[in-house]
Amino acid sequence: MKAGWAYIFLIPWLAVFCVFYLYPLFYGIICSFTNSSLNKMEWIGLDNYKKLIGDYAFWTSLKSTLLYCLICIPLNVFLPLWVANTLHPHGRKMNIASKLLIYLPGVTCAAALVIGWKFVFASNTGLLTQILSRMGFEHISFLDKASTAIPIVSLMVVLCNMGTNLIIYCAAIDSLPETYFEAAEMDGASKRDQFWKITFPLLNATIVYVFITATIGALQIFVFPQLMTAGGPNYTTSTLLMLVYDKAFSNNQFGYASAIGVVLFLITAAVALIQFKVVSKDKIEY
Amino acid sequence: MKSRRRDVNVTGTILLIILIMIIMFPFYIMLVGAFKPNPSLIAFPIDLNPFKNLTMKNITKVFEKxxxxxxxxxxxxxxxxxxxxxxxxxxxxxxxxxxxxxxxxxxxxxxxxxxxxxxxxxxxxxxxxxxxxxxxxxxxxxxxxxxxxxxxxxxxxxxxxxxxxxxxxxxxxxxxxxxxxxxxxxxxxxxxxxxxxxxxxxxxxxxxxxxxxxxxxxxxxxxxxxxxxxxxxxxNASNKALQLAIALLATIPLAILFIALQKFFIKGATAGAVKG
Missing domain, CATH: 1.10.3720.10 (MetI-like)
Known part of the structure; x- marks a missing residue:
C-alpha cells in the first residue's frame, strides 16, 4: 500500500527521467552507428567510430578539452580556497561584499559577459591590445591563436564559476572548531602552518567535492570558447562539446556528432566513476 | 569568538582586492561603455572615463533595434x-x-x-x-x-x-x-x-x-x-557601444534579483557540500 504511494510520488521524476534522459541515452548510442541527418537514418555500423580515429578535428578538440581541464580544474579548486582563507579573518561586511561581487558573473548572462571581455581581448581594437602596443609590444591577437586564447578563455571560465565554490569553502572554514587554531597559536604556529596543517587537511572532504564538480564542469565547457573564438582557428580552441554542436548543427551530421557525444559521455562517466571510487575508499574522518 | 584569527593578511587582502577588480572589470566596461558614443570606444586611446562624454543614445537604440x-x-x-x-x-x-x-x-x-x-x-x-x-x-x-x-x-x-x-x-x-x-x-x-x-x-x-x-x-x-x-x-559587430549597452541591459534584471535573493545563494550552494 505504502510502496504504491512511493511509486506514485516518483512518477513525475520517472517520466522526465525516462523520456528526456534514459531514452535519449540509448537513442544516442544507436544513432552513433547510423549516418543520421534530420530527415534520414541509415545503419552504417562502426563507420562513424572509424572516421573518428582519423579525424583531425576530433583529436584537436580532445587535446584542447584536456588543456581547458588542466588549467580550469586546479584554479577552480584552489583559487576560491585561497580567497575563502584570506577572507575569513575579515569582518562580516567585507565577507558579504566579496562573496556577492565574486558570485555576480555566475548569475550574469554569459553572452553579456563575453561582450565585456571581448572588449578587452579583441584582436585589433581590443583594450589590452591597444595598451600593449602603446607600451611598445608587438601586435598580439590574443584570440586568434590557441596558445593565448585557451588560457584567456579558461580564466574567464574560472572567474565566472568561482562564486559557488567560494561560498562552499567559506561555510566549511567557518565550521572548523576555533579551539584547534587557538592551540596552534599557543604553540607558536605561523598562519601558513595553521593553513597547511589544520585548515587544509580538515577541508579534505570539501576539496574533493569541489574537485569532482570542477572536473565534470570542465569537461562540459561550451559557452565561453564558443562565443570568444568559436573553436577556431581550425578547431585548436574547440572543446568536444563544441565539436558535437558543430558537426550536428552546422554540418547536419547527426550520426557522426552522436558518436563524438558517446565518446564525451564515456569520458565523463569514466572520470565520475573513478572519482567516486577514490572518494569512497579514502574517507578521512576527523 | 573569532577574535583569535582576526589578524588579517595584508598582502593577501591586496591580491584579493585586485582579483575582485579583475572580476568586476567587464561590468565596469559595460556600465561605462554603454553610455559612450561608439567612436570614442574604437578610437586610440579608448575613452572609458565615467564622467565625461556620456550619452543615452545607445540605450534607446537598443530598445528600438x-x-x-x-x-x-x-x-x-x-x-x-x-x-x-x-x-x-x-x-x-x-x-x-x-x-x-x-x-x-x-x-x-x-x-x-x-x-x-x-x-x-x-x-x-x-x-x-x-x-x-x-x-x-x-x-x-x-x-x-x-x-x-x-x-x-x-x-x-x-x-x-x-x-x-x-x-x-x-x-x-x-x-x-x-x-x-x-x-x-x-x-x-x-x-x-x-x-x-x-x-x-x-x-x-x-x-x-x-x-x-x-x-x-x-x-x-x-x-x-x-x-x-x-x-x-x-x-552589430562593429558597434561596440551598442553591444555593451545590450550587455548592460541584459545583466541588470538578474543582478537585481540576485542581490535581493542573496541569502538563498549562500545557503543553497552549501546544501550539497557541507553536511553533518
Missing part, C-alpha cells in the same frame, strides 16, 4: 516554468526517497545520483532528436520540458524531508491522514525553505543556460535573452 523586452519575457517564462516543474518533481521524488520504503529504492536513487554526475549536455544530440520527434523544438513549452534536470533538487529535498521529525507524520496518521494528506499538509508546508532554494537555483541556471536554448530556438519570437543578445551582438 532589438526585441529585448520579448527576449526577457521569454527567458522569464522558460525559467519560471522550469523552476516550478523542478520543484514539484524534486519534492515528490525527494519525499518518496526519504520517507518511504519500496522495492528498487536504492537503484532508483543511484540513477538520480548518476544524472547528477552526468550533465545533460552529454546527451545534446539524442535529446534534440527526441525533442524534434515530439514536436517540441522551437516552442517555449518544449524548451521548458527538455531543460528540467531535477537531480540536485531531489537530493536536497530528500535530505530535508528526511530530517523532519517522524512524530509529526505518525500523529497525522493517527488522526486519519492518508499518504497524500501527509505529503500535502505536512511535508509541503515544512519544506518551503528548501523548495525556495531549488526554485531559485533552477531559475537562475535556466536563465543563463546557453547551449540548449541555442539548439532549441530558431524563431525570433521564441528567442530567450542569451540567444537574443548573442544574435544582436553579431548583427
Amino acid at each position: 532589438s526585441d529585448l523586452i520579448r527576449w526577457l519575457v521569454n527567458s522569464f517564462i522558460v525559467s519560471i516554468g522550469v523552476a516550478v516543474l523542478t520543484v514539484i518533481i524534486a519534492l515528490t521524488a525527494g519525499y518518496s526517497f526519504s520517507r518511504m520504503d519500496f522495492p528498487g529504492k536504492n537503484i532508483l536513487f543511484a540513477l538520480v545520483m548518476a544524472t547528477l554526475m552526468m550533465p545533460k549536455q552529454v546527451l545534446l544530440i539524442p535529446n534534440f532528436l527526441v525533442a524534434n520527434s515530439l514536436g517540441l523544438v522551437d516552442t517555449l513549452i518544449g524548451v521548458i520540458l527538455t531543460t528540467i534536470a531535477p537531480a540536485f533538487g531531489i537530493f536536497l529535498c530528500r535530505q530535508f524531508t528526511g530530517s523532519l521529525p517522524r512524530e509529526l507524520f505518525d500523529a497525522a496518521e493517527i488522526d486519519g491522514c492518508g499518504e497524500l494528506a501527509k505529503f500535502v499538509r505536512i511535508a509541503v508546508p515544512l519544506s518551503l525553505p528548501s523548495m525556495g532554494t531549488v526554485l531559485i537555483f533552477s531559475f537562475f541556471s535556466t536563465f543563463n543556460d546557453y547551449l540548449w536554448q541555442l539548439v532549441m530556438i530558431s524563431d525570433k519570437k521564441n528567442m530567450t535573452l542569451p540567444i537574443g543578445v548573442t544574435l544582436f551582438s553579431q548583427l
Whole structure:
C-alpha cells in the first residue's frame, strides 16, 4: 500500500527521467552507428567510430578539452580556497561584499559577459591590445591563436564559476572548531602552518567535492570558447562539446556528432566513476 | 569568538582586492561603455572615463533595434516554468526517497545520483532528436520540458524531508491522514525553505543556460535573452557601444534579483557540500 504511494510520488521524476534522459541515452548510442541527418537514418555500423580515429578535428578538440581541464580544474579548486582563507579573518561586511561581487558573473548572462571581455581581448581594437602596443609590444591577437586564447578563455571560465565554490569553502572554514587554531597559536604556529596543517587537511572532504564538480564542469565547457573564438582557428580552441554542436548543427551530421557525444559521455562517466571510487575508499574522518 | 584569527593578511587582502577588480572589470566596461558614443570606444586611446562624454543614445537604440523586452519575457517564462516543474518533481521524488520504503529504492536513487554526475549536455544530440520527434523544438513549452534536470533538487529535498521529525507524520496518521494528506499538509508546508532554494537555483541556471536554448530556438519570437543578445551582438559587430549597452541591459534584471535573493545563494550552494 505504502510502496504504491512511493511509486506514485516518483512518477513525475520517472517520466522526465525516462523520456528526456534514459531514452535519449540509448537513442544516442544507436544513432552513433547510423549516418543520421534530420530527415534520414541509415545503419552504417562502426563507420562513424572509424572516421573518428582519423579525424583531425576530433583529436584537436580532445587535446584542447584536456588543456581547458588542466588549467580550469586546479584554479577552480584552489583559487576560491585561497580567497575563502584570506577572507575569513575579515569582518562580516567585507565577507558579504566579496562573496556577492565574486558570485555576480555566475548569475550574469554569459553572452553579456563575453561582450565585456571581448572588449578587452579583441584582436585589433581590443583594450589590452591597444595598451600593449602603446607600451611598445608587438601586435598580439590574443584570440586568434590557441596558445593565448585557451588560457584567456579558461580564466574567464574560472572567474565566472568561482562564486559557488567560494561560498562552499567559506561555510566549511567557518565550521572548523576555533579551539584547534587557538592551540596552534599557543604553540607558536605561523598562519601558513595553521593553513597547511589544520585548515587544509580538515577541508579534505570539501576539496574533493569541489574537485569532482570542477572536473565534470570542465569537461562540459561550451559557452565561453564558443562565443570568444568559436573553436577556431581550425578547431585548436574547440572543446568536444563544441565539436558535437558543430558537426550536428552546422554540418547536419547527426550520426557522426552522436558518436563524438558517446565518446564525451564515456569520458565523463569514466572520470565520475573513478572519482567516486577514490572518494569512497579514502574517507578521512576527523 | 573569532577574535583569535582576526589578524588579517595584508598582502593577501591586496591580491584579493585586485582579483575582485579583475572580476568586476567587464561590468565596469559595460556600465561605462554603454553610455559612450561608439567612436570614442574604437578610437586610440579608448575613452572609458565615467564622467565625461556620456550619452543615452545607445540605450534607446537598443530598445528600438532589438526585441529585448520579448527576449526577457521569454527567458522569464522558460525559467519560471522550469523552476516550478523542478520543484514539484524534486519534492515528490525527494519525499518518496526519504520517507518511504519500496522495492528498487536504492537503484532508483543511484540513477538520480548518476544524472547528477552526468550533465545533460552529454546527451545534446539524442535529446534534440527526441525533442524534434515530439514536436517540441522551437516552442517555449518544449524548451521548458527538455531543460528540467531535477537531480540536485531531489537530493536536497530528500535530505530535508528526511530530517523532519517522524512524530509529526505518525500523529497525522493517527488522526486519519492518508499518504497524500501527509505529503500535502505536512511535508509541503515544512519544506518551503528548501523548495525556495531549488526554485531559485533552477531559475537562475535556466536563465543563463546557453547551449540548449541555442539548439532549441530558431524563431525570433521564441528567442530567450542569451540567444537574443548573442544574435544582436553579431548583427552589430562593429558597434561596440551598442553591444555593451545590450550587455548592460541584459545583466541588470538578474543582478537585481540576485542581490535581493542573496541569502538563498549562500545557503543553497552549501546544501550539497557541507553536511553533518
